[in-house]
Amino acid sequence: MTALQLLGKPVAQQLRAETETNVAALRHRGVLPGLAVVVATDNEATLWYVRSIARAADKAGVRCTVVDLGAGAGAEEIASALTLLSADEDVHGIILQTPLPPGVAADELVAHISAAKDVDGANPLSLGRLTVGQQAFAPATARAVVEILEHYEIPLAGRHVSVVGRSAVVGKPLLQLLLRRDATVTVCHSRSRPLERYTAEAEIVVAAVGRPGLVTGAHLRPGAVVVDVGTNVLDNGDLVGDVEPLSAAEVASALTPVPGGVGTVTTALLVLHTTQAALQLTEEPASARALESRTPS
């Protein structure tokens, strides 16, 4: 058996079509959607990733501003940049890109991102709202997993999903998105031993730990669907996921590739979220709209 490849490209295309509709609606309001990415590193891989977000935004008609504070930026400087951008009417989406300089913790700073502009779901308030089922942006990577599964019509309700990884960026928000879709979810991590105890019966396995080859065919139930969130750069420069693709493909029915899977969808979601934030932030008050609709044309 060789597993079906769940490519990210057609999923991203569908999301870009949605973005296009939003950009047109915003243009009608005279609004140019704006995304700001705050960067404080000279890590080449990170800067490459930020440029890829900027390119995707640009292609979609979303203005992307990279606020580069340099690898020597301090926590206060970053916090005040986020506060200023939160108040800036021309900015509708804000991302704080990691890694940050040594000693600067992202998890304290993200509270300075206005929840309405928190397009990568980093502020704890966004995570809390997601948990209780209120409106909030989910972290783009977590949502990308669900978008791929839904695009390929893989049912979630009543299924057992094993999420390997408990990060605040992927594992924990993904759990909320899966529970909302009536999946039964097991959250595994480095202390879950043996790992196959928690993955071998699951219909869907999501690997989101950041360890190359952690999940192999031996961890899977025949016919399982596998989503690989890992993006690990090997010493030789190769990009690989958390799943060992050869053995997994022998057992799984479907598998997302790395690269070309989750990452492709994540970038498209960041741009889509920015247009959704812009629509919400520039919405006319309900009373004004009600008045308009009562005015005879």
Added chain:
Amino acid sequence: MTALQLLGKPVAQQLRAETETNVAALRHRGVLPGLAVVVATDNEATLWYVRSIARAADKAGVRCTVVDLGAGAGAEEIASALTLLSADEDVHGIILQTPLPPGVAADELVAHISAAKDVDGANPLSLGRLTVGQQAFAPATARAVVEILEHYEIPLAGRHVSVVGRSAVVGKPLLQLLLRRDATVTVCHSRSRPLERYTAEAEIVVAAVGRPGLVTGAHLRPGAVVVDVGTNVLDNGDLVGDVEPLSAAEVASALTPVPGGVGTVTTALLVLHTTQAALQLTEEPASARALESRTPS
């Protein structure tokens, strides 16, 4: 085999000792800790529960104010009560008691409880902070489960815990507390069928759904530890949990009773949290303390 009873009483006693220490420290600062419970119902069971909280607070030297807005209160009235209490220097803990009047949703109102006074972890911001590992009060019922397990020295790290119930009040915050203690956690719910698929291998099963007798011996692995969060009032007035105690006790190694288990601990935690909030809210700034410690006596 008959399961050991995991009584709440000794756990509550230990928490009350901690509360006593806090109250003494607050007295030293000239602070009387204050808890406010906002009520908008004439449901007799609820009012009885609120009186039991007030009694527990009173015994511990914590002033409890019941703000009874009546069964006809509207959302705005409740929101402004919560906002006023959040600004009141004599109030250190705030609880919004459910049920609320028909058409009034608690989940929108709890955002008006200051996170620093949110002693029952109801504000989405508290849930988000709990998720990312920042300081926040956990919902008292969720924390009560963990307090009982830790009191009876039941290990959590590396164990499989199956949580039946995905509410924002118990299941979801409990999951965070368990993950932080390195348990592997499965969250089950009404769409998890058959339920025993997700409970029969777990070392610990927590039932938090609100359905009498949902979990029976047939759902359990021999020797499992079972925590019953359910508090269901039957037509004949009896209070029963979500676990069928006779069959469960035949298979489990330990089981919390209802009543006398989780509920007993929950009330003690609400009072303890109020004293912890009072300590944090009335703490002298670090600089002032540093200065003091340098002053020779």
